[in-house]
Amino acid sequence: MSAGLPIEREMLYGDYPLDHAYDEMREPTGALRPHYQALAETLASLPADEMQRRKQSADLSFLTQGITFTVYGRDEGTERIFPYDMLPRLITAQEWDHIERGLTQRITALNLFLRDVYSDAKILADRVIPRELVYSCKHYRRQMRSLQVPRNVYIAVVGSDLLRLNTGEFVVLEDNLRVPSGVSYMLTNRRVMKRTFPQLFSSYGVRPIEHYPQMLLATLRSLAPEGRPEPNIVLLTPGVFNSAYFEHTYLARQMGIDLVEGRDLVTHDNIVYMRTTDGLKRVDVIYRRVDDDFSDPLVFRADSSLGCAGLFNAYRAGNVTVTNAFGTGLADDKAVYAYVPRMIRYYLDEDPILPNVETFLLSEDTERKHVLANLDKLVVKAVGESGGYGMLIGPHSTAQQREEFARQIEANPRNYIAQPTLDFSRAPCLIGDRLEPRHVDLRPYVLFGDKVNIVPGGLTRVALEKGSLVVNSSQGGGSKDTWVLE
Amino acid sequence: MLSRVADSLYWMSRYLERAENTARQLDVTLHMMLDPGSSSAEMRWQRLVASLGKPAGMEWNGDLESMVRKLIFDGASPASITYCINGARENARQIREEISTEQWQRLNRLYHQIHSPNIQTQFSASITDTLGSVVDGIHLFQGVGDSTMIHGQGWQFIRLGRYLERAYATATLLEVYGPDLGQTHDREHSGYQYLELVGLLRCCTSFEAYCQVYTADLAPDRMLEFLLLNRDFPHAIRYCVDTIRNSIASIQRTGARRSPDELTAGIGRLHAMLEFTTIGEIISGDTPAFLHTIREQCLRIHEHIYRYYVHYSIQSALAV
Numbered sequence: 001m002s003a004g005l006p007i008e009r010e011m012l013y014g015d016y017p018l019d020h021a022y023d024e025m026r027e028p029t030g031a032l033r034p035h036y037q038a039l040a041e042t043l044a045s046l047p048a049d050e051m052q053r054r055k056q057s058a059d060l061s062f063l064t065q066g067i068t069f070t071v072y073g074r075d076e077g078t079e080r081i082f083p084y085d086m087l088p089r090l091i092t093a094q095e096w097d098h099i100e101r102g103l104t105q106r107i108t109a110l111n112l113f114l115r116d117v118y119s120d121a122k123i124l125a126d127r128v129i130p131r132e133l134v135y136s137c138k139h140y141r142r143q144m145r146s147l148q149v150p151r152n153v154y155i156a157v158v159g160s161d162l163l164r165l166n167t168g169e170f171v172v173l174e175d176n177l178r179v180p181s182g183v184s185y186m187l188t189n190r191r192v193m194k195r196t197f198p199q200l201f202s203s204y205g206v207r208p209i210e211h212y213p214q215m216l217l218a219t220l221r222s223l224a225p226e227g228r229p230e231p232n233i234v235l236l237t238p239g240v241f242n243s244a245y246f247e248h249t250y251l252a253r254q255m256g257i258d259l260v261e262g263r264d265l266v267t268h269d270n271i272v273y274m275r276t277t278d279g280l281k282r283v284d285v286i287y288r289r290v291d292d293d294f295s296d297p298l299v300f301r302a303d304s305s306l307g308c309a310g311l312f313n314a315y316r317a318g319n320v321t322v323t324n325a326f327g328t329g330l331a332d333d334k335a336v337y338a339y340v341p342r343m344i345r346y347y348l349d350e351d352p353i354l355p356n357v358e359t360f361l362l363s364e365d366t367e368r369k370h371v372l373a374n375l376d377k378l379v380v381k382a383v384g385e386s387g388g389y390g391m392l393i394g395p396h397s398t399a400q401q402r403e404e405f406a407r408q409i410e411a412n413p414r415n416y417i418a419q420p421t422l423d424f425s426r427a428p429c430l431i432g433d434r435l436e437p438r439h440v441d442l443r444p445y446v447l448f449g450d451k452v453n454i455v456p457g458g459l460t461r462v463a464l465e466k467g468s469l470v471v472n473s474s475q476g477g478g479s480k481d482t483w484v485l486e
Numbered sequence: 487m488l489s490r491v492a493d494s495l496y497w498m499s500r501y502l503e504r505a506e507n508t509a510r511q512l513d514v515t516l517h518m519m520l521d522p523g524s525s526s527a528e529m530r531w532q533r534l535v536a537s538l539g540k541p542a543g544m545e546w547n548g549d550l551e552s553m554v555r556k557l558i559f560d561g562a563s564p565a566s567i568t569y570c571i572n573g574a575r576e577n578a579r580q581i582r583e584e585i586s587t588e589q590w591q592r593l594n595r596l597y598h599q600i601h602s603p604n605i606q607t608q609f610s611a612s613i614t615d616t617l618g619s620v621v622d623g624i625h626l627f628q629g630v631g632d633s634t635m636i637h638g639q640g641w642q643f644i645r646l647g648r649y650l651e652r653a654y655a656t657a658t659l660l661e662v663y664g665p666d667l668g669q670t671h672d673r674e675h676s677g678y679q680y681l682e683l684v685g686l687l688r689c690c691t692s693f694e695a696y697c698q699v700y701t702a703d704l705a706p707d708r709m710l711e712f713l714l715l716n717r718d719f720p721h722a723i724r725y726c727v728d729t730i731r732n733s734i735a736s737i738q739r740t741g742a743r744r745s746p747d748e749l750t751a752g753i754g755r756l757h758a759m760l761e762f763t764t765i766g767e768i769i770s771g772d773t774p775a776f777l778h779t780i781r782e783q784c785l786r787i788h789e790h791i792y793r794y795y796v797h798y799s800i801q802s803a804l805a806v
Contacts, residue, residue: 249583250583252583253583259583260488263490264490266800268800275488275490276488276489277488277492277643277796278487279798280800280803280804
């Protein structure tokens with residue numbers, strides 16, 4: 001199976017198929033890719049019990065730091081340790097350069113698209129994107145029309161999900177433009193990995209990511225309203241029951257800003273204040289981790305108590321910056337996604353650097369017919385969902401599930417898209433005391449203030465179950481540290 | 487600091503102080519039941535319940551073990567130790583970024599301890615050990631907090647919660663024990679009476695401290711003086727009031743707002759009550775009324791703190 005490897009390295013592998021999917025560590029012949037050489041040598045030189053010892057000490061480190069997420073739908077003890085894999089995923093400088101340029105281009109175009117759609121809507125007038133697709137999107141916010149957004153930045157914090165296909169090429173699977181999460185896992189993973197493999201880490205020359213909170217703070221500061229040189233920046237969380245509450249507390253602590261809930265905020269004369277022991281203190285920038293719907297009961301959902309009444313008007317008046325802006329979910333709608341390459345050409349007059357995954361729009365009759373006939377080969381997704389919910393993975397589905405989805409598609413075709421089942425890349429993971437390949441994606445974190453900033457790396461999410469294609473933490477996924485090499 | 491955060495820190499601390507007080511008083515009461523004396527188990531239980539502020543559902547039902555179990559483990563009853571620890575952890579969970587990791591871990595451990603099956607085994611073997619481990623956990627939390635947290639506004643709100651709860655609880659305890667103290671004015675008391683007096687001191691962990699100041703010669707007037715007016719013992723009411731006063735002064739100093747007059751006046755009045763008096767005057771006057779006034783003043787200070795720092799009206803805040 002894997003000829004050409006020294007015998008002690010051969011001992012490393014458990015069930016390690018090399019087939020059509022791209023393997024991050026090994027060539028199809030079984031030989032190691034050059035940049036994985038040092039990692040494999042280190043692993044081969046470590047006794048098995050030493051690996052286990054390091055694993056335990058890393059486990060303990062996650063545990064005592066309280067790096068947990070909340071699982072919905074259970075009563076008590078809902079906090080779980082975020083599963084992770086010990087081995088880093090390596091990305092070469094060349095690969096990263098390509099990703100960085102591609103994402104910068106993409107995010108710039110998406111931001112221009114949001115600005116356009118919420119002002120003159122030229123792209124719709126020019127019929128590059130169908131009007132009805134935009135206006136039927138459930139994340140389109142009528143209230144944002146003709147609203148001047150600070151510095152014209154709609155999407156200051158982005159996490160796009162990339163996959164690597166069997167050609168070795170990176171493609172964008174989706175853009176998260178609302179409240180992307182997971183960056184705290186990227187940061188804590190790195191901290192633990194540096195302790196677990198100190199020598200390996202320093203010998204590789206890995207580009208740092210630890211300055212992310214500082215960059216985020218600088219981004220938020222750059223978006224403060226005019227005339228507020230010392231802006232009061234806060235992080236708005238839905239509260240302790242949110243699945244990402246750990247991340248909210250972590251980022252607030254790392255940035256040294258207050259973590260506020262909706263009930264801490266009041267508005268008066270279109271100015272947002274927070275209630276402190278020192279009286280009311282004006283808030284200038286809100287890093288919002290609450291969805292649009294729940295942000296302001298006067299404008300969005302009236303039954304929400306997570307937000308702050310009057311927030312939107314204060315925002316409209318330009319007295320407070322809320323980021324990401326409202327209504328950005330429009331641009332990460334999975335049907336709008338299909339048009340991103342066209343947006344890039346339209347706004348920037350460039351060819352997309354990072355391609356899309358082929359996507360069928362089920363509102364188109366011919367495409368729908370094709371999809372319904374091939375449900376067992378395709379992945380069907382609800383357009384407005386995230387986190388791996390509302391998804392049908394054709395090859396892994398039962399006839400009953402397919403029938404159910406077919407019915408839902410017929411009832412509301414605009415709500416679904418389909419994509420081919422992707423054989424995305426696999427990276428070696430430590431399963432027991434052997435290496436086995438598991439599917440991975442990559443979520444780099446993009447910050448957009450004065451300019452686009454991307455920390456080199458991101459969160460590599462792993463489908464820890466054998467053969468699984470689902471990497472979401474809510475569905476049995478884990479993560480890996482991502483090392484971008486100098 | 488956010489008002490909500492101050493509120494959570496204050497209640498986290500108050501709940502823990504309450505849990506500690508309940509655990510200690512329960513332990514002392516059970517210990518005293520071993521010596522029959524003139525008081526029956528029922529009377530002692532009723533005195534315990536009275537000094538805990540007469541919580542509902544804790545009335546004597548004849549089955550001591552079930553009562554004790556309820557007072558420790560019944561998470562549905564606000565008087566129980568479990569309820570208090572749950573409350574403290576829930577408050578801490580909502581402000582995790584404000585307290586140190588060490589504090590959070592200590593409190594989390596205490597929470598898991600009281601909910602673990604092991605504690606039931608321990609309870610069956612020794613109730614004293616069970617209560618002791620709870621009190622230990624709380625002491626560890628307090629120690630870790632004092633040594634790992636910035637002594638800023640947040641820490642002051644923690645102290646306010648602890649010492650207001652303690653001053654109130656001690657005043658209640660003295661009020662409940664008052665009639666029993668009154669019966670033993672002569673110093674020639676029987677062994678059983680002696681045990682009663684030791685019990686009262688132990689309820690405030692003050693037996694050894696008392697002996698250091700007055701020797702083991704237990705006299706009700708001296709005990710009252712010690713628990714009311716001593717300025718160096720952390721469970722004495724005067725010490726608590728001094729600490730509350732310092733904390734409020736510190737909060738005012740670090741804040742930008744004008745000092746709230748009513749709060750300053752309230753804490754000053756309580757301080758003066760204990761500063762400019764002697765135990766002779768207190769005893770010759772109406773002692774129960776004196777203790778009652780202390781409790782009322784504590785409640786009023788709590789209200790003022792809330793009105794100025796936590797639940798102030800928007801109008802008043804905008805007017806400043």
